[in-house]
Amino acid sequence: MGLDKQTRQVMAEIEQQLATLELPLAPSQMRLQAQARSDRYGLARTPLDKVTDYAVAGPAQDIPVRAYQPDRPVPQNGWPTLLYFHGGGFVIGDLETHDALCRYLCSESGVQVLAVDYRRAPEATFPAAHEDALAVLDAIAMAPEEYEIDLSRVVVGGDSAGGNIAVVLAHACIGRDDIMLAGQMLLYPWLRLSPAPDSPSKRHWGQGYGVELSDLNQFALLYDPRLDWDAPTASPFYLGELWGLPPAFVASIEHDPLCDEAEVFAMRLAQQGIAVTWRRYLGTVHSCAVMAGAIDQGRYMLDDAAQWLHAMAQPAR
Template sequence: MPTLPRSIPYRVQAAVLRAVFALPEPVRRLIAGPPLRIDGQELALDAQLLLRLQSLVEQDGLAADTPEAARAAMAASVPMVAGERIEPVDARDLLIPGDAGPIPARLYQPEGLAEGSPLLVYYHGGGWVIGDLESHDNLCRFLAKHAGVRVLAVDYRLAPEHPFPAAVDDALAAYRYAVAHAEELGVDPARIALGGDSAGGNLAAVTAHGAATRGEPRPTFLLLIYPAVDASTRRRSRELFGHGFLLTDSDMDWFMGHYCPDPESHRDPRLSILLAEDLGVLPPTYLAMSGFDPLRDEDEEFAKRLAESGVSVVVRRHDDLIHGYANMLGVGRRFREAVFEAVGALRAGLALSPAGATGNGGPAAGAAADRGSPGDGADQVTS
């Protein structure tokens, strides 16, 4: 995530970011530079301004010399853009049994939410190498509060210490735990959704597919935010947006080199879910993608395959945004608007499920309709 020069204390950096984004629009435009247009898309001013501030840092992208360094950089930078902690949301840590040992997790519960609510099992992004419960804490709080659901965030094992398919195994174990312990978690076992961003979106889709093909309970809904879905093919969007838009081409090689270095495994559906033969087993899905994202074209293709397979899918292409926007709730307005739209999709998907057709109530009812608005570039595909 973007930061200012590392010699400046982080609290000062955060103050500078807030001050810059509070400037009048003409001044912000002057700092960001002329509007950037690529492939018929215009980058949002908020995104361009953030990237301009990122250019003050020597590092371009998310990778680093070592995984440890990349994790430290993410841990330091996410609070810069995530915003003030979202309250009132109760959060408690727990351990989920896994074949390789306990899996850390965190359960979020909005204030006043009744027992028997829906649950979103959420897998964080970070290329299967970086990210953790803390990096996505505010995003999970946001989803819990405004969607009126409990959220179970999963701290799956990371590569290269635990390469593919360790993360897949942990993701499935967490979902099974949620189903088996629904009453203990205070949730309705018939209204459990899976979600994630980037690598986490990959794990959510792979987990839903794995459960369905094994004859296990199928999640009610999938919330996928710019998911990685195909490691086997290099597409045009990776050439167009592989440099200068946060997630870089070299980042993608770096992440995959740590997570799944064997090219023979890149076509495994547990990694490249786009290549699975039976996508029709997936539940109704909301798939959001960014226009200025190396993953854009594989997400477009995945959406098309879902629709062709008979999956009810709503596709949202935010033409003006970059990869990683879901973690940028504390700067500007455009990123928050996009996440509010995902909240609305989650609420609708859970409410329209057979078990949730009468509605789930909760303190946040109607929040998605009242707050935020979608940006330009919406595409919807339903089946």
């Protein structure tokens, strides 16, 4: 199907905004644009009784982490928790662009959300973001009581580049004794850094649908200028052995150049015996989750993700 009416309207407005700017945008300009879009098109910020900012020691500097807790008493064994990594091509996005999204997931799922503000490119290149993710996971594994976390019910997740980080982190956890992840939540994940138009979705939707192949190329060059884009630690699409990964929720978007790679990855997970919930959202584009205040399909995605997250976070019977 074609783009739905809401998505067409948002895309037309964004096109008009970009027409007034000189392209390509510098990272600082892209970040301002990302925040403006989140403010304009994102969900209203759900009020929560407890939102706390932490700083976790990282390999290069302290890593800001924001904890969102449901409006009820802390469970005896700690909260089931989603460790969330924002999207933005490893270059844009932060705690503020995804604040409304994380609040919504927390409120709708009944799960604590820990949002991680990992280092971004070009200031910090590969594997900085992935290293920060591991540092935060290690910190909560060593002191779960400090973060009020039930280590038996931890899910990793994120949108776009955040989905990439989540998969790499989940794979790094295979065989660990101190933590066994309950799930991985992947919203239109960017699993392969190469922007080559070598899939039908990249050929069909790689220009004029929000995320251009030229954007992916710019982000990949900024994050991994050594061009080691086929390494599984940068592009988890190339992970050979997936057995041992936790159950997954995979959301793909019809008019997204990354659609095919997300769906192939979901199929590979299922083929290797991993429980997978896969949904494709029609008529819309990449980043619809952070524009869910204006695009219903983005909100439907978050509702489905929250429902899955709630189920994944239930105590084992």
